[in-house]
Amino acid sequence: MPTLFTRIIDGEIPSYKIFEDDNYYAFLDINPNAKGHTLCIPKKEEDKIFDLDEDAYLGLMGFSRKVAKALEKTVPxxxxxxxVVGLEVPHVHVHLIPLNDMKEMTFQHKVSMSDSDFEILASEIRSNF
Incomplete structure (x- = not known):
């Protein structure tokens, strides 16, 4: 059975896509710790990050770096x-969280955003690639 993230990649579940290439996909977290909280995932399903082969692992980190650079240009x-926590969805995912305070890394501090806020933000981040 495909994971939630595979269903997002396949377009079965909508997402606020930021960026993708042949192997990886980035989208805004719908329950963000901070404005701009983004998930980067491999398109190939794998449960644990250290089970990725070395090329996929390094590729995901390079992809995440590109996304982080666009986030820095967009979100103060x-x-x-x-x-990388991975307990919620059994599909490798890297959380990129714009930080101004340590509480934003706790996963207990959440911000509320409307659909319109998500759409505008995703567009702004995409424009910074």
Whole structure:
């Protein structure tokens, strides 16, 4: 059975897409810790990040870096934090979180955004690639 993220990649579930290439996909987290919280995922399903082969792992990190650079140009922040937790969805995902305060990395601090806010933000981030 495909994971939730595979269904997003396949277009079965809508997302606020930021960027994609042949192997990876980035989209806004719909339950963000901070404005701009983005998930980067491999298109190939794998549950645990360290189970990726080395090329896929390095590719995901390079892809995530590109996305983080676009986030920094778009969302005012001190830095973009990175976390890999992976307990919620059994599909490797990298959290990129624009940070101004440590509480934004706790996954207990959430911000509320409307559909319109998400759409505008996704468009602004895409324009910075």
């Amino acid at each position: 922040c001190k830095r973009v934090g990175i976390a």
